[in-house]
Amino acid sequence: MLKPITEEKRGVPEPAAGVRTKPNRLPQWPLHLMILPALLLIIVYSYGPMLGSVIAFQDFNPARGIFHSPFQGLENFRYVMALPDSMQVVWNTLIIAVMKLVVGLIVPIAVSLLLNEVRKEFFKRGVQTLIYLPHFLSWVILGGILIDILSPSNGIVNDVLKLFGVDPIYFLGSNEWFRYVLVISDVWKEFGFNTIVYLAALTSINPALYEAAVIDGAGKWKQTLNVTLPGMAPIIILTATLALGQVLNAGFDQVFNLYSPQVYETGDIIDTFVYRIGMVDAQYGVATAVGLFKSAVSLTLLSVSYFLAYRLANYRIF
């Protein structure tokens, strides 16, 4: 039995030595070469600053530089802890971020459910074009617009309120209102864009499930409750868990362009605090200490949120 097989084998021309027969024998060095430029830049401009965080533990002096400034342990952290504003800044950050996360999660889901009920394609497309738009404008532009329309003297919002007999409100200068302005304007900017993922999830729900629900006598409302929402559950869980990693990001660009010393009490957040200590007061070591604290806590939160997303929604970053 063995002989014919070997004979048969001999019939097939043997590949000459060194000729590739399998695609995965391609050399890997071009792949390394492709990555190299980006890798170098990332090492310098992302990992460099990570190492540069050592100035959080130094009495940093720009004239002496990172390498010759005296080491002083946790002194900068102690100094920040002793500042009267520190706790307030952390609280402001958490409160603003959590409010944004909750409202920013609910609104896009509701709007995508409503959009999903629209049968006229051109209407749907038109709505999407308009509600995605604010996402693409910077907080400088939107900040300028908000400052104008919320102005207590001639802003259009206060003009409208006047019609209802409401006294002018200084929205951007009042500690009572400032956080609400932040949350509403942030949700206004981003809700449209965030409907994209939910709309995609909605189109992937199996139509047979709706047919089965109708046969069982389910009306529109029951279909939404028992078919649509469970169908969206994975993506909702995913966005909610990923949002968890962002609770220290209250939105630097937005707050920086809208706040003023009058509203530091309710509106000052960690990132703006770091900016003022570091870039305005030039207390580099202290600012870095605050930034490092935030980065370290964020890393923990992000790790937890990615782990949860992986376990609950089988999510992988790459």
Next chain:
Amino acid sequence: MIERNTVGRRLFIGSNYTFLTILSVLCILPLVHVLSVSFSSSAAASAGYVKLWPVDFTLSSYKYVLMKKEFFRSILVTLERVAIGLSVNMALTILVAYPLSKEVNKFRARTAYAWIFVFTMLFNGGLIPLYMTVKYTGVLDSIWALVLPGALPIFNMILLLNFFRGLPKELEEAAFMDGAGHWTTLWKMYVPLSLPALATITLFATVGHWNSWFDGLIFMNSPSHYPLQSYLQTIVIVKNFTAANLNNLKMLQEVDERTFKAAQIFLGALPILLVYPFLQRFFMKGIVLGSVKE
């Protein structure tokens, strides 16, 4: 979905269309208002007569803005930044996404590289160390300070990586069989097949560079090097309006601060308003396709 044509259903559809219409209008109403202010006379604007249509139509605010040297200079900086930054972003995004889209058995170092890149999304050195790094690498006050720190947008890279992974493996294997190397396969096959994803990340990268303002503010020493959005930030947000230039004094009397700011806000947003509707169908497709995983 299956629907029955009951009265309640029709009522719902009617109110749904109404609600969505109001919602969409609310998204652009502030822009329309600012646009109207920018085309109104300063007297009408400061008296608060302007609502959603210009009052005493005039172009004087725009004339004033377009006479300002600083405005043009900042636009030039922004254009330079977008041109260089976008090229660097796209080149690096494509070059990194391709190797990282390979299976581990085809590219053993893949996982290690992927973690090196993704870790930068999880942890960063913070503002001051970044400033120091930019300073020590000698690019402070140059266009490279605005380009190099964000040279590889990790989020866009992951989007493209996932898109690459969704392409059929057989295509790549056929290319390799025919003797194509990695460079040829990437350039002749992956890039042409990924146009929706590439259009999406081009839009994101362009908008990102156009809209960035904070890096210009901290990395540029002199305001004459500010890109447009940083310049606008100092004009529109910071409240002290100091244009004590004698030549402009007469113009200043005619142009109210408010209409002048409104004109600049609108000009800063204009390119995005013009380009965005054409790219919309690409990015909707691109985001969804890019997030599909095997």
